[in-house]
Amino acid sequence: MSTLLDVEDLRVTYPTRTGVIEAVRGVSFQLGRERLGIVGESGSGKSQTGRAIMGLTPPQAQVSAKKLAFDGIDLMAASPRERRALRGNRIAMILQDPKYSLDPVMSIGRQIVETLRAHERVSKAEARERALAMLEAVQIRDPARVFDLHPHEVSGGMGQRAMIAMMLIAGPELMIADEPTSALDVTVQLDVLKILDKLVAERGMGLIFISHDLRLVSSFCDRVIVMYAGKVVEQIKASELRNAQHPYTLGLLDCMPRIDADRHPLPVLDRKPEWAA
Amino acid sequence: MSVADNQAAAGRGSAQAVAVLSAIGRFLAIAVTTYLGLLAVTFFIGRVIPIDPVLAVLGDRAPTAVVERTRREMGLDLPLIEQFYIYVKSALSGDFGTSVLTTNPVMADIRRVFPATLELATLGTIIGAVIGVPLGVLAAVKRGSFIDQIVRIIGLIGYSVPIFWLGLLGLVLFYAKLQWVAFPARLDVVYEYTFTPITGFYLLDAAMQGQWDVFYDAFRHIILPAALLGYFSLAYISRMTRSFMLNELTQEYIVAARAKGLSETRIIWGHALRNAAVPMVTVIALSYAGLLEGSVLTETVFSWPGIGLYITNSLQNADMNAVLGGTIVIGSVFIAINLFSDLLYRVLDPRTKAR
């Protein structure tokens, strides 16, 4: 398996007046053309890890890594310009809530076309054609109509599919999906996931799937990273999840509701300071 | 497209037409109500001030019989409600009576002086927006930088220094000392009598007639007051742009735009500013209306023969027809600017279309 992304000892810190916040503290993993899940509780540093790989941390953030390489390109040494050329083109990211992550005053079609034209020299007509094809690929039934709609005119599920189209149109090799379905109605979550899954498989992309939901991640990904307080506490194949060793992972597993058993009292997630050390 | 699709599209089209029509209807209703309110207020002011309109016309030594006759002629013996009805009717047809001071119909006077005010305020607003918006954008993007400090200082001066003081200072420096600009008036005396305005906007009129010497002269007269108004408008617009932009730049769609690999230029001017433009419309309209309202001060300092100066002179001579007529015209323009900015807001923000 060739390595698409190589992360070693990634750290993201925020200097503040009251001290340094360490959002990510030495995360390491490798990724091929496979699906990697990152789970962990809120604030464990999942999003910050994804954004550091994209080069999208805010200016006050300090990012360091022993190694951060995408397809042999040293991202730590790359200029802002080189990183921008990668974004949307070879590495893309899907954000959580289409209600906020689509520009409210620009039509959906133009937002999709915009990604393409940022990276390729294509004519207006061709860009439109490809955007329509992309809308069809995310199973939007009436692409020509949706092309001209504005984000507020579509449902959450439709908006997130438009988001996927917008991020996939330039043909990236790595996709970072940061809780792509958490903001959606449960009834459409699965549809959107299936579409994402299918496209990732068809195009042979690498996927980093960030989620709270261990069960979802384990059914959807090949491998799972469990994060706690900015660190990786466990890295395991999804199929071997039930053999997990780390007490935090076990705790997460134990928290999942079961249909077959009545659970009283509900288990509470254990947190021990020594796991964060 | 199938037949069903076409029908659906047609249905959407007519639904949209209905929405537009109802929006226009609502605008008109608002405009009419506001205008009536304005008339009621001015009518009321005209009745309560301690100036007898009959005596203002006749002087206080006219015989009682003449006074009584004139009072009847002016309809002042009628019940108040009837007087108001007549007042509204004549105001709607643009008849504000005759000015005691100039002996012209007030409307004719206003038609002469109002373009001067509009020209000045429009130029001031253009200066304010063209410089203020980019300045505000840069201040927001480079927060805490040198340019951000400049915007802060400009805003501080704009808020704290009175307009007439800065105006006098400008006159002393650029007219009296440096002689860069012309003396306070609209044109040199030479041109006052040779130049025939068409619209009343001298710059426009001179350009349309190809009289470039007049254009240059008008420019030398207007530039200082326009720059001054532009400064105040710029101070306000740049600060508001800055804060709207700061708000937009923290939104998630900006992160998404970066994730797409767009250039910073495109993100700032194509996405963030395009979104900030929606509330900016109201700000610029307010600033424009503010310049019209403030015209009394500026026009006095610069002897600018506009409606502000006209109202001031009329007020000093108890010429109530002129004062009320002028007030109504300024008020009407206020209403028009507000309605227009509301419309533009709807055009710029697709989210308002559905409603």
Ligand SMILES: Nc1ncnc2c1ncn2[C@@H]1O[C@H](COP(=O)(O)OP(=O)(O)OP(=O)(O)O)[C@@H](O)[C@H]1O
């Ligand atoms: N701009 C910032 N300044 C300071 N600290 C920050 C900033 N952004 C993030 N952090 C910190 O980084 C930590 C990790 O945040 P992150 O968003 O990666 O969490 P997460 O695992 O994605 O959580 P969630 O599941 O809620 O999305 C948080 O504890 C937060 O306090």
Ligand SMILES: [Mg+2]
């Ligand atoms: Mg997150």
